[in-house]
Amino acid sequence: MVILHHTAMQDCAAAVARLCAPEFEVSAHYVIAENGEIIQLVDEAMRAWHAGAGAWGAITDLNSHSIGIELANPGPLAGFPPFPAPQMAALEDLLTGLMTRHNIPAQNIIAHSDMAPTRKFDPGAKFDWRRLALGGLSVWPNTISAPDSDFTADAQRFGYCLPESGAKGEAQVLAAFRLRFRPGAIGPTDATDRAMIHDLATRFPVDRAASRP
Ligand SMILES: [Zn+2]
Known part of the structure; x- marks a missing residue:
């Protein structure tokens, strides 16, 4: 990485x-x-x-x-x-x-x-x-509607890890996601957040087995 x-x-x-x-x-x-x-x-x-x-x-x-x-x-x-x-x-x-x-x-x-x-x-x-x-040197989401998707589940599929469990951890991951992909966005998770992270998780699922140095 x-x-x-x-x-x-x-x-x-x-x-x-x-x-x-x-x-x-x-x-x-x-x-x-x-x-x-x-x-x-x-x-x-x-x-x-x-x-x-x-x-x-x-x-x-x-x-x-x-x-x-x-x-x-x-x-x-x-x-x-x-x-x-x-x-x-x-x-x-x-x-x-x-x-x-x-x-x-x-x-x-x-x-x-x-x-x-x-x-x-x-x-x-x-x-x-x-x-x-x-330039092919990182990834960026397409915003394709994903109305039934779960933001936190998709964020974890992409690679984010909840620093703590529950709503607090979910808010921390949302803030990190927005800092990189939606600077300035505020308020609760919305349809654009869900659509963006769903696209990233679908195209770039993290390898959860890849923990060996
Ligand atoms: Zn640093």
């Missing part, structure tokens, strides 16, 4: 320094600067500490199953600025190579917020997932 992050630090140099400082116990395979420069910090064959607690499908140790890419972006420190074009182009080049080298399908390129809905909100609402999907 590949997990996308934003650094939420003032600049790229500060983020690289943090990711290389042992006392912080965080790392990532790659950092991409706003100008498109790609900085590799960890060999792709090695485990980096970028994902933390969370789950996707059957995988509960995401650090052992994923490449982590940090996009330099101050996020909440600067009002969530957009991701510049050179940075997006560099990300697309990097993802194309990673997917080829490691045989990673497009649906396995996910957000940190997807696998840790209660803790993490990156890369955030400004990140252009549709653009990646148009």
